[in-house]
Amino acid sequence: MKILSAAQTRDADAYTIAQEPISSLDLMERAATALVQWLEQHFQRERPFYIFCGPGNNGGDGLAAARLLHQRAYDVYVFLTGPEQKRSADFTQNLERLPEEISQANLQSPEDFPALSTQAVVLDALFGSRLTRPLEGIYAQLVAHLNSGSATVVAVDIPSGLFADEPTPPGSQVVQAAYTVSFEQPKLAFLLPASGTYVGEWQVVPIGLHPGFLQQVPSPYALVTLHKIKQLLRPRLKFSHKGTFGHALLIGGSYGKMGAATLAAQAALRAGLGLLTVQVPQAGYSILQTAVPEAMALIDAHEFHFSTFPSDLKKYDCLGIGPGLGQAEESRVAMEQLFRNPLPPLVLDADALNLLAADRMLLTNLPADSILTPHPKEFERLVGPAKNDFHRLQLLHSFCREHQCFVVLKGAHTCIGTPSGEFYFNSTGNAGMATGGTGDVLTGILTGLRAQGYSALETCLLGVYLHGLAGDVAAEKEGQISLIASDLYRYLGAAFQRVLQQEK
C-alpha cells in the first residue's frame, strides 16, 4: 500500500471528485460514515461523544460524524474553534445540517473548555492533513486540556498538531490519541518512532478514493501488507528435496553469546531452508550440536570467538554473519579477509555491523545486494547521528544507494531501505518483541530465505513481515509480556500458514 504525502492526498481527493464524479460534500459524508462505522464497533452508546472541530475539512468531518452519531442514538456535544471566516465550504454546509438537538458551543478561551470524564470519548477533528504550522494560542491550550484529561481520545485522520510528512518541531502541542482513524492511507508520521507515539492504535478506513489515481501516483514509501506477501511466497513443490531449498552458512556466537547463534540457526531452519552449517568457536561446539541438532557444525580455530572462515564459501547460497559474534580484534581481521573473497549473498547483523562501523574500509568492499539489519543505534554507528526521524530516512536512502545494499532498519514499523530509494514499512509485530534475541531470529529468517533463492528485496519483505507475524501469533497465544525470542521461531510455521491460507 502506497503512502502518500499530504499534498498527494489532496490531489487524490480532487481527482476522485472530478473523475468519479462525486461532490466534495459527498466525499466528506463517505469519510464520516466510515469513521462512524468504526466508532460504533468500538464504543457503547453509554459513552458520550465530545467532538472538537477546527475550521477546515477535518472539522467538517467532525460535524458530519456528530450528525451520524446522533442519528445512531449516541449523546453528542459539539465544540467549535477558530474564526468564522476560515470555515471551509463543506464545514459550513455540515454545520447547517447539524440537528438542533445537538448542543453546540464556541470555544473562545480556556474558561469555555468542558470538563471531560473518563467515560467521555473525545473526537479530535481540529486539524487534519493541511496543518501549516505548529499549534499556538487557544488551539495549543485546548490540545493541552484534551491531553491532560482521562477521556478516550480518537483522532480523525491524524492527531491535531502533527505534521503528516515532515518533522513536527520539538515542543509543539500535539493531540495524544488513543486511536487514530485515518482515511484511505496511513500517514508517514504514523510509522516513525517520534511522531508515531502520538497516534496510538491506528486504523485505516477506505473512503473510495479513485484507484486510477492511487495506481499511478509515484511514492517512495509503502506499507507492506499481507496481500503483497502472499504474492511473494513460493509454494513448496512435491518433488523437491533438501538441495532445492539452499544451503546457508551462519557465522556467529562467542563465549557467553552462543544463544544468539543458536536462535538464528533455529530460525533459519524454520524459514524453510534445506541445509544449514553453523560456524562457532570451539567453546560453542556442544552447545550448537545439542541446541540445534538439525544444523551441521564447523569449528573455528579460536576457542572463544570468530577468527577464521571456511575456504569453500562458494558452496553456500547465503552467508549470515553477526549474531553473538563479539568484536575481538581477531574477528575484525577475519572479517577484513573474508571481504576480500568472492562471497555468496550476505546478511549482516549485530557485531558484524559494529565491525563494519569500526573499520570503514570494510564498507567499501561490501558486496552489492548485501542485507544489513541494524537497530537504530547500530545504524547511527554506521552513518552518524540523525537530526530527526525524517533525516534518518534521508541517511538511509544515501547509505543504501552508496553501498548498493538493502538496510532493514529495525523498529516498531521496521523500515527496509533499497538501493533504488524505496522505503518499505512493515505492518506486523508488537511491543512483546522488544526483548533480547529477536534480532538474531530475524537474521536467521533472512539467511534462510535468501539461501532459498529469494532476491534481496523479496527476502527483506518476506522475512521482516513473517518475523513480525510470528510475534503477533505468539502474542495471541502467550500474551506480549512473556514473549521471548525463541517463541518467534516456534510460531514461524503458524505465520507461514496464515499467509498461505489468506485468500488472494
Ligand SMILES: NC(=O)C1=CN([C@@H]2O[C@H](COP(=O)(O)OP(=O)(O)OC[C@H]3O[C@@H](n4cnc5c(N)ncnc54)[C@H](OP(=O)(O)O)[C@@H]3O)[C@@H](O)[C@H]2O)[C@@H](O)CC1
Ligand atoms: N483528502 C481526503 O481524501 C479527504 C479529506 N477529508 C478531511 O479533510 C481534511 C483536510 O482538510 P483541510 O484541507 O481543510 O485541512 P484541515 O487540516 O482541516 O484545516 C486547514 C485549516 O486550518 C488552518 N490551519 C492550518 N494549520 C493551522 C494552525 N497551526 N493554526 C491555526 N490554523 C491552522 C488552515 O488555514 P491557514 O491559517 O493555514 O490559512 C485551514 O483553514 C483531512 O485531514 C480529512 O479529515 C475528508 O473530509 C474527505 C476526504
Ligand SMILES: [K+]
Ligand atoms: K485531527
